[in-house]
Amino acid sequence: xxxxxxxxxxxxxxxxxxxxxxxxxxxxxxxxxxxxxxxxxxxxxxxxxxxxxxxxxxxxxxxxxxxxxxxxxxxxxxxxxxxxxxxxxxxxxxxxxxxxxxxxxxxxxxxxxxxxxxxxxxxxxxxxxxxxxxxxxxxxxxxxxxxxxxxxxxxxxxxxxxxxxxxxxxxxxxxxxxxxxxxxxxxxxxxxxxxxxxxxxxxxxxxxxxxxxxxxxxxxxxxxxxxxxxxxxxxxxxxxxxxxxxxxxxxxxxxxxxxxxxxxxxxxxxxxxxxxxxxxxxxxxxxxxxxxxxxxxxxxxxxxxxxxxxxxxxxxxxxxxxxxxxxxxxxxxxxxxxxxxxxxxxxxxxxxxxxxxxxxxxxxxxxxxxxxxxxxxxxxxxxxxxxxxxxxxxxxxxxxxxxxxxxxxxxxxxxxxxxxxxxxxxxxxxxxxxxxxxxxxx
RNA sequence: GUGGACGUAGCUCAGUCGGUAGAGCGCAGGAUUGUGGAUCCUGUGGUCGUGGGUUCGAUCCCCAUCGUCCACCCCA
Numbered sequence: 001x002x003x004x005x006x007x008x009x010x011x012x013x014x015x016x017x018x019x020x021x022x023x024x025x026x027x028x029x030x031x032x033x034x035x036x037x038x039x040x041x042x043x044x045x046x047x048x049x050x051x052x053x054x055x056x057x058x059x060x061x062x063x064x065x066x067x068x069x070x071x072x073x074x075x076x077x078x079x080x081x082x083x084x085x086x087x088x089x090x091x092x093x094x095x096x097x098x099x100x101x102x103x104x105x106x107x108x109x110x111x112x113x114x115x116x117x118x119x120x121x122x123x124x125x126x127x128x129x130x131x132x133x134x135x136x137x138x139x140x141x142x143x144x145x146x147x148x149x150x151x152x153x154x155x156x157x158x159x160x161x162x163x164x165x166x167x168x169x170x171x172x173x174x175x176x177x178x179x180x181x182x183x184x185x186x187x188x189x190x191x192x193x194x195x196x197x198x199x200x201x202x203x204x205x206x207x208x209x210x211x212x213x214x215x216x217x218x219x220x221x222x223x224x225x226x227x228x229x230x231x232x233x234x235x236x237x238x239x240x241x242x243x244x245x246x247x248x249x250x251x252x253x254x255x256x257x258x259x260x261x262x263x264x265x266x267x268x269x270x271x272x273x274x275x276x277x278x279x280x281x282x283x284x285x286x287x288x289x290x291x292x293x294x295x296x297x298x299x300x301x302x303x304x305x306x307x308x309x310x311x312x313x314x315x316x317x318x319x320x321x322x323x324x325x326x327x328x329x330x331x332x333x334x335x336x337x338x339x340x341x342x343x344x345x346x347x348x349x350x351x352x353x354x355x356x357x358x359x360x361x362x363x364x365x366x367x368x369x370x371x372x373x374x375x376x377x378x379x380x381x382x383x384x385x386x387x388x389x390x391x392x393x394x395x396x397x398x399x400x401x402x403x404x405x406x407x408x409x410x411x412x413x414x415x416x417x418x419x420x421x422x423x424x425x426x427x428x429x430x431x432x433x434x435x436x437x438x439x440x441x442x
Numbered sequence: 443g444u445g446g447a448c449g450u451a452g453c454u455c456a457g458u459c460g461g462u463a464g465a466g467c468g469c470a471g472g473a474u475u476g477u478g479g480a481u482c483c484u485g486u487g488g489u490c491g492u493g494g495g496u497u498c499g500a501u502c503c504c505c506a507u508c509g510u511c512c513a514c515c516c517c518a
Contacts, residue, residue: 110518373479394476
């Protein structure tokens with residue numbers, strides 16, 4: 001056992017029994033995003049390290065101490081992506097997508113070297129949305145409504161929406177100065193980390209959970225009071241849109257985000273059901289990022305969802321399962337076993353949507369039926385010496401008490417077509433009628 | 443990165459005041475020599491995470507290491 005190699009820390013296998021939940025989330029997400037006209041984009045997992053330094057921010061924890069960075073053979077510093085926005089922006093600039101508005105989405109693994117715990121892994125998956133070229137509050141509202149629709153479709157209750165506006169850069173700068181002055185005057189009551197942040201990223205101090213620091217924060221000036229007319233009405237428009245749509249939210253003036261590039265609207269969907277890692281989805285506006293990465297000034301909004309956390313929520317809401325196989329083909333006897341794979345192939349030819357599992361490995365009727373039952377199949381197809389001789393197949397319902405029937409190939413195809421909702425044209429079914437034996441067709 | 447709990451069969455766990463381990467579930471076979479799911483019977487199962495130390499002897503004590511979980515931190 002000492003030589004057994006385990007998966008690396010914080011990186012997990014998703015086993016077959018769990019995959020159904022992933023499918024559910026991925027399928028619903030794709031459907032919903034497609035229904036709003038969003039197009040999928042796929043970008044590399046690996047990027048030049050500078051891309052993340054310049055987008056996420058050099059003084060953020062992600063860039064400072066959580067990136068998987070290494071030197072390529074030619075000496076370039078590369079990093080596994082810790083999030084998806086930077087790559088999206090890079091690709092949009094690189095391929096000239098920004099000449100017109102773009103509504104994009106992506107999915108895939110992200111990598112951060114954090115201490116693993118529930119809902120936080122070193123390799124984790126996100127689905128994200130990025131919209132380029134639309135400056136108004138209408139699109140902010142749209143992407144939040146997308147997320148609300150997703151929760152409805154997935155049956156997630158109990159998520160709460162928190163909302164804030166970070167203002168525009170000049171507003172934030174003015175506020176930052178005032179905040180630093182205020183916090184500095186109470187420096188003796190702040191925790192060490194907050195004091196360090198005072199000089200690097202003072203807005204993050206608002207996020208602190210430190211009890212004494214929180215008391216100081218409670219009386220701190222708020223960013224909301226420093227918004228100009230334009231940002232204020234932008235934010236109010238988003239809020240009233242949510243009111244009209246009947247999506248409840250909570251204003252949280254201390255909601256800042258860990259990434260430097262956000263401005264104006266920011267939001268988070270939070271659950272209390274997953275312990276300390278309660279943020280399931282978060283995003284906001286980042287109007288300055290495209291230009292910062294070398295593109296023409298282009299407004300942008302987006303969000304990302306943590307799929308592992310969503311999978312956990314789905315487990316709390318009930319179990320997802322993939323559709324089991326329609327039928328399981330049991331074949332006993334040398335002749336029947338030899339014939340079975342080809343019978344199965346002809347059924348699959350006739351019914352492309354049929355989910356049919358063929359028994360392999362021989363064994364008694366008893367053991368094969370046990371397998372058939374455990375496969376979850378609705379029907380067992382039975383091919384033994386007797387059936388072979390008479391040119392028919394037995395079909396036995398495994399989920400109800402009605403008896404076993406005997407059908408020739410044509411009738412079998414028609415019967416299974418009823419399960420798969422495959423439709424047969426007349427020519428095909430004529431061609432398919434007759435004996436079950438492949439050899440007789442040769 | 444900091445602090446803490448834990449790691450025994452495929453799974454959930456019990457246990458040994460240090461003398462190389464048990465249950466339930468699962469899995470396989472049988473009771474029905476061509477038919478699953480219920481019941482009963484039988485069987486299968488672990489160098490007790492890994493490496494080292496103390497000891498006549500370690501799964502149990504000590505150290506290290508890897509991993510899981512919780513909180514901080516961070517964030518999706």
